[in-house]
Amino acid sequence: MSSSPDVRPDDVRPDVRPDDVRPGAARSGRWAVTGYALVQVLLFVPIVVTFVLVAVSSVLVVVWVGILLLAGLLPAMRGLAGLHRSMAGRILGTSLPAPYLPLTGGPLADLRTRAADPMTWRDLLWMLWAMTFGFVVSLLAVVLFLGVVTLPIWWYGVLPLLRGRATVDRAILTTGRTERLEQRVEALTASRAVVVDHSAAELRRIERDLHDGPQARLAAVSLSLGLADDLFETDPEAARRLINEARGTSSTALGELRDVVRGIHPPVLADRGLAGAVSALALDMVVPVELALDVPGRLPAPVESAVYFTVAECLANTAKHSGAANSWVSLQHDGAVLRGRIGDDGRGGADLRKGTGLPGIAARLAAFDGTLSVSSPPGGPTVVTWEVPCSPSASSSPRTMRS
């Protein structure tokens, strides 16, 4: 398994989909719009304060205090932007997605992700707009309403005014369709590269396993049988010994083939689907595993396989590294998304960036727009969670596979 360092599965933005903007929600009327304008006017002070503090903290980063301040301020800024994004969405009658990079890991890593996110810079730009012209527009709407004699102007003017502001808000606070598609293409290219890499490495591993194991042993079997054939008349005792030897070797070869096949596609997964195969995995574990499996029917075979190997990898890690006394697995499919959680009470310290196991399975899940995150502070507990969008498999009849 290999994944190049610049194509990490968590760079993939599964939340950015071209179909995220759903038209059809009703646009807000005069009263609601005026209400939103009032909220926007009231939020003027918090926006100004946040903007100034962010600007000051950015300078203070050089003396470390700024990092601490930004860790608190950036989420606040996102909160303000999020509020306006949803108001703009309601005014325009569409739902506006928040295209931030997904957060993974601890507070420092999150801060780094936030600072590197282009959306953060757009949020800052938006604050400049919201403090100036945006504020003036909202204030005007409120004043027109409160001015009584100006009510007729309010009646006709408030909707175009606020829709205008909302349009600008939307333009800054969300990415356009083209941009989203570009990001989507980027994400798909990245995850495809990882998957291709991964499967090529898998094929190499399988080739090596077959070559070093069963192939060599079968050659030895045929050699033993040939010798036995030769000695049959002259030294039946030696011939019998050779045949016995061949039998033992062929048994070992079969055992090795079984291991290889289990690594490709476990038979119990083909037979029983995800829930059955995970139960079988749990039975083989030394550490007791508590199961909560709610996966009715069968899922598409590639998803079943990817999730099965996710569980297998995590349980193997639990057995090998965690020193845990208990572990648990939960799988739940609600018809559109398969959610999985797996945890143990061991010593923690698992890292998505270390080793090849976890990054490999994260890459496999990313191929289905799945996400995986690991929480494993030193001292434990370790919890791995993942989500894979998938619908139930159309055909429940398993594929044709010879025994």
Next chain:
Amino acid sequence: MQPLRVVLAEDHALLRAGLTQLLEAKGFTVVAAVDNLTELERALDDPTAEAAVVDVRMPPTFTDEGLRAAISVRARRPGFPVLVLSQYVEQLYARELLASGEGAVGYLLKDRVSDVAEFVDALRRVADGGTVLDPSVVAAVLDRRRDTPVDRLTEREREVLALMAEGRANAGIAQALVVTEKAVAKHINSIFAKLDLPTDTDDHRRVRAVLEWLRI
């Protein structure tokens, strides 16, 4: 002694022919050698059939129809002896087979057939109402139960426990470990005392007690 009338289900033609030849040579009568689920079910309804040797994976879906057929025939004909063969052994399947009725059931890797005497012995034990489990299943279970009283057993006693769980009688255990039957009986008494199990002279009941204790 009348030869035992056996139904054989194996979809691979070479193995089916080989197994038929082996069984006939060892004094069994193969009443039907089938290669798919429909024919297997028909053959198992034959009231003169006395036991079945069944492959797990077969047409039409090539998954676990052999196993399901084995479990369903034991529901229709309680205690009908079935020996299930597979390229893979799964604890999950072992559990399901053991739950399908008291005794007269076996679950072995296909490669065990290469030891003809062992295989024939296993089939006879199953037909006789015994329980036969593949050594790899037993080994996995013993491995899992390391922190339990199994820990208090000596190395030799653990070997005897494993062979008992595989379904062997005293004579079979003595032969496998190259010791006397008397020595085996002594080990068994010691094991049962350490695991707090009631001693039982009946082989089949003893195997079941061990399997139940191991919670396979």
